Amino acid sequence: MAADHPDAHEGAIDDLHVTVGRRLRVAGMRYSRSRYAVVEVMAGAGRPLTLPEILAVDAGRRLAQSSAYRNLGELVDVGVARRVDAGDDRSRFELHESLTGHHHHLVCDSCGRVEDFHVPDEFEKQVAALVEVAAEGGFRVDAHRFDMLGRCTECR
Amino acid sequence: MAADHPDAHEGAIDDLHVTVGRRLRVAGMRYSRSRYAVVEVMAGAGRPLTLPEILAVDAGRRLAQSSAYRNLGELVDVGVARRVDAGDDRSRFELHESLTGHHHHLVCDSCGRVEDFHVPDEFEKQVAALVEVAAEGGFRVDAHRFDMLGRCTECR
């Protein structure tokens, strides 16, 4: 539902894989089937997924847990994926914002589910102002994170 | 913001301990020396601390790691402390916002250090508007989290 468009144009999912393949190659890595599958799953989710969730969706492929973790770590390193923290003990992963567009999250304290949430430019402008304030204090801001925590529709 | 505690008056540190003691008592718990020490350390830090940091500051008291974790968990349960997530693998703890006031964080990606950061009301108003949007979508927002990630003065 939240699989909106991101940057400039970017048409189909094909472009996504082309881009991912390029980023991996630049880093001297191969775009193996496992990695392709993991990217495919994240692209189709529209929200950050835990590793068990990624393995489940990709069930038919019998990808080893350790390989999935390894792949995700590498995808994060080359700027294709991002690790999302939801407060519970497990990490979640989503495609990097350079591929899906800047957004924030709604985190359910009950079930842990995380949904994407897009905010108006107005809000981001305010953030830009705060980045300035932080810079004046000697802190160089590279990114920001805004999450709203509460109860999702299922858990209310 | 945050679940308001009726006894959340801000003032001297004495008041802090009185308040903490009351909240624990209400929950049928005692304000033991260990818990007092942990609260004291957090109050003096002014930023979220990891468990090793808390134990270090409180070195002279030889508090067992497991007890510290247990105390912190309980303090979180009774609304005296809050667990802060900084992206790395360890949790950080700070006094609950009902005791210190609402604020956000600056997180250093390099050293992991987390600093408190207060934002103008203007910003919080925007957040309130977003909370409305989320509510319309069926998500009940109980709290929010805004962090700016980057390099602190030490690590630039």
Next chain:
DNA sequence: CTTTCTGCAAACGATTTGCAGCAGC
């Protein structure tokens, strides 16, 4: 005294890593 803490050590669970064999170019 009775109930709630604490310390110690063992248990946990998510994530990481060493290694031998398989796949990609």
Next chain:
DNA sequence: GCTGCTGCAAATCGTTTGCAGAAAG
């Protein structure tokens, strides 16, 4: 063939938990 990737199992590491003895009230 090289080189990099995968599966398997063992190793990590922060955090949690079971218990018996030590405080708090």
